[in-house]
Amino acid sequence: MWxxxxxxxxxxxxxxxxxxxxSVFFLMCIAFLPFPTAVLAEYLPEPKGxxxxxxxxxxxxxxxxxxxxxxxxxxxxxxxxxxxxxxREAVETISKRYLIGPAAYLVSFGLAFVNVWASLxxxxxxxxxxxxxxxxxxxxxxxx
Numbered sequence: 517m518w519x520x521x522x523x524x525x526x527x528x529x530x531x532x533x534x535x536x537x538x539s540v541f542f543l544m545c546i547a548f549l550p551f552p553t554a555v556l557a558e559y560l561p562e563p564k565g566x567x568x569x570x571x572x573x574x575x576x577x578x579x580x581x582x583x584x585x586x587x588x589x590x591x592x593x594x595x596x597x598x599x600x601x602x603x604r605e606a607v608e609t610i611s612k613r614y615l616i617g618p619a620a621y622l623v624s625f626g627l628a629f630v631n632v633w634a635s636l637x638x639x640x641x642x643x644x645x646x647x648x649x650x651x652x653x654x655x656x657x658x659x660x
Contacts, residue, residue, distance in 0.1 A: 520584070520614075520646060521539075521542065521543070521546075521584065521587075523610075524587070524588060524591065524610070527592075527598050527599060527602045527603070527606060527607060527610075528591050528597050528598055528599070529597070529598065529599040529600075529602075530596075530597045530598075531597060532597070534590060535587065535590055535591055535597055538583070538586050538587040538590055539587050541583050541586075541587075542580070542583035542584050542586075542587050545576070545579050545580045545583050546580060548576065549576055549580070552569075552572045552573045552575075552576040553573065555569050555572060555573070556569045556570060556572070556573045560632075566632050567628055567629055567632055570628040570632040570635050570636060571625055571628035571629060571635075573628075573639075574621055574624040574625040574627075574628050574635060574639070575625055577617075577621040577624070577639070577642075578618060578621040578622055578625060581614070581617035581618040581621050582618050584614060584617065585614055585615065585617070585618060588610065588611070588614060589611070592607055592610075592611060613645075613646075616642075616645070617642065617646075620638060620641075620642055621638075621642070623638060624636075624638035624639055624642075
């Protein structure tokens with residue numbers, strides 16, 4: 517999550533107050549993540565509490581994914597905060613890839629009430645999906 521947030525800034529060259537607020541909200545969501553992770557670790561071995569713990573964990577990721585998308589889409593919309601020479605293909609790739617997050621985490625949230633292991637498997641698949649870069653985003657610089 518931190519790395520993907522950092523990767524946005526290869527393409528983003530300007531900022532404004534609204535983007536900073538969205539970005540801070542995103543980072544606050546990430547800073548909160550150790551709490552649902554600790555709850556998950558505590559209740560996963562206990563059949564009575566594991567469904568709610570996995571659901572809370574998944575809900576945290578829904579919020580993080582929505583916050584990330586809000587920051588990205590605010591910056592990328594009509595190139596608002598992007599480098600004028602930003603690689604358009606990279607912008608489109610990022611935009612498409614990160615729309616998957618909120619929907620997939622919503623699926624994992626629903627699965628938490630049906631099968632906690634399937635829910636956690638969705639998290640594992642998403643970790644793998646987001647770790648592997650599809651293409652390295654670049655900002656093309658004009659030759660001097």
